Amino acid sequence: MKLLQRQIFLELLKLFGLTVSCLLGLILVGRMLQLRSLFLSQNIGILNILQLFFFLTPFFLLLITPIATMLSVFLTFLRMSTDNELVALKANGVSLYRMLPAPVLFCSLCTLFAFFISFWGLAWGMDMFKTKLYYFAKTHSKFALQPGVFNKEFPGITFYAHQVDNEKGELKFAFVRDDSIKGTSVVVVAPEAEVVSKPQQAEIHVVFHNGRIFRQSGDELNILKFGTYSIKLDLGKLLTGFNFVEQKAKDMPFFRLRDIRKDHGLMPHEDDRFFRKVDTEFYKRLTLPLGCFILGMFAIPIASVFRGLKQQYGLLLAMGLFMVYYTMFSIGVSMGESGTIPPEYGMWAPDILFVFVALFGMRYANLERTPTVVHWLLHLRLPGRKEEAGA
Incomplete structure (x- = not known):
């Protein structure tokens, strides 16, 4: 047995x-x-x-x-x-x-x-x-765009660039639309932009040069010119479905x-x-x-x-x-x-x-x-x- x-x-x-x-x-x-x-x-x-x-x-x-x-x-x-x-x-x-x-x-x-x-x-x-x-x-990802393609990887934010050099982080004829604020839509348009990665801070900065900002809130539309304008992105938002707070x-x-x-x-x-x-x-x-x-x-x-x-x-x-x-x-x-x-x-x-x-x-x-x-x-x-x- x-x-x-x-x-x-x-x-x-x-x-x-x-x-x-x-x-x-x-x-x-x-x-x-x-x-x-x-x-x-x-x-x-x-x-x-x-x-x-x-x-x-x-x-x-x-x-x-x-x-x-x-x-x-x-x-x-x-x-x-x-x-x-x-x-x-x-x-x-x-x-x-x-x-x-x-x-x-x-x-x-x-x-x-x-x-x-x-x-x-x-x-x-x-x-x-x-x-x-x-x-x-934070340490391995970087912001990579395809030329002529709308990118919606970040919630509420849409990116577009006519010409892209991901190795140098340079963008030509760049466009971004930010709908992350409820009731407000912000559009940034610029002939040139650059992508600056900060892995240790888990952030990416998209810096626009010599462009315009179109801000619409309800029936009100504001247009501003700028020399340099930066948008900060949190890499943590790339992790779709993973809420680190909840x-x-x-x-x-x-x-x-x-x-x-x-x-x-x-x-x-x-x-x-x-x-x-x-x-x-x-x-x-x-x-x-x-x-x-x-x-x-x-x-x-x-x-x-x-x-x-x-x-x-x-x-x-x-x-x-x-x-x-x-x-x-x-x-x-x-x-x-x-x-x-x-x-x-x-x-x-x-x-x-x-x-x-x-x-x-x-x-x-x-x-x-x-x-x-x-x-x-x-x-x-x-x-x-x-x-x-x-x-």
């Missing part, structure tokens, strides 16, 4: 490592172009990109650990079932329950790992990600969420929607790690019941079942944040449902009985096979 448990545990670990690596790699590659597009110019080296991805890893690991746990257990027991190893073990008096110590230990370790990420790793990763992202924006529930440590739930006075300027997000995020940090153990146990009877199924079809089946879980989970998040239902109901519902299915399925799998619904699914193509045999 010790040898059996060791072999099952090692196979689970190998599949878990392979699954996490593949899923994490696919996610991070998909984010690469999105991350690079946050900057005006492509001056961020691959090592810097990898460093940013490393800090995003805890966020993604919290999402993929449950499915990686489920796939590892499912594929392991599906292989054992397909190779008739389960039949041989049961023929020698080893019941399904006696095979459980290894997967239980494996699922417990995955759950503890997910709890560690949920309680501490997620907030640390997001803090470091924002810090490094802002640092790279506190978001998804970026907070777990224990900070707990304290805010107990005392709303810690965030006196926030509204009810913010506190609903805090409640939802709090239960999300609890239910996702527990989902590792529940989905892992759920996968054992499913793999045993669908014995003989090819691994590629088994993989699709497992992914489909996880999508059911994740869809319920996403609906719970949306309804909890909107206030449609209490967050705890929506967040705990998928785990509770899958616990009952796992217990029910484990009993059937140990008795080597197939539920009627599964029996019907396995024989959907039976009439077609009979027709082929008759032909």
Whole structure:
């Protein structure tokens, strides 16, 4: 039995490592172009990109650990079932329950790992990600324009230049429109301008020479001539979607969420929607790690019941079942944040449902009985096979 448990545990670990690596790699590659597009110019080296991805890893690991746990257990027991190893073990008096110590230990370790990420790793990763992202924006980005193209990278500001020399920072026939002030529109036009970068201050200055300023406020229009006029731009505004001042529930440590739930006075300027997000995020940090153990146990009877199924079809089946879980989970998040239902109901519902299915399925799998619904699914193509045999 010790040898059996060791072999099952090692196979689970190998599949878990392979699954996490593949899923994490696919996610991070998909984010690469999105991350690079946050900057005006492509001056961020691959090592810097990898460093940013490393800090995003805890966020993604919290999402993929449950499915990686489920796939590892499912594929392991599906292989054992397909190779008739389960039949041989049961023929020698080893019941399904006696095979459980290894997967239980494996699922417990995955759950503890997910709890560690949920309680501490997620907030640390997001803090470091924002810090490094802002640092790279200051030290690596520069203002790069394309000639004859309107640039709207900065919120509320539109740039245009007929001729551009990005190496020297020189602009010819430059135009800028500033709508960042509510109710007021400012247009600056000049035959010449230059771009001065100040990375250490996270600022860029666009200096116009011998131009005009058109300022419109309501029905009033003012026109001013100038010799030199400078516009200051904050590089931090390049980071679309990253507000370094606003506190978001998804970026907070777990224990900070707990304290805010107990005392709303810690965030006196926030509204009810913010506190609903805090409640939802709090239960999300609890239910996702527990989902590792529940989905892992759920996968054992499913793999045993669908014995003989090819691994590629088994993989699709497992992914489909996880999508059911994740869809319920996403609906719970949306309804909890909107206030449609209490967050705890929506967040705990998928785990509770899958616990009952796992217990029910484990009993059937140990008795080597197939539920009627599964029996019907396995024989959907039976009439077609009979027709082929008759032909």
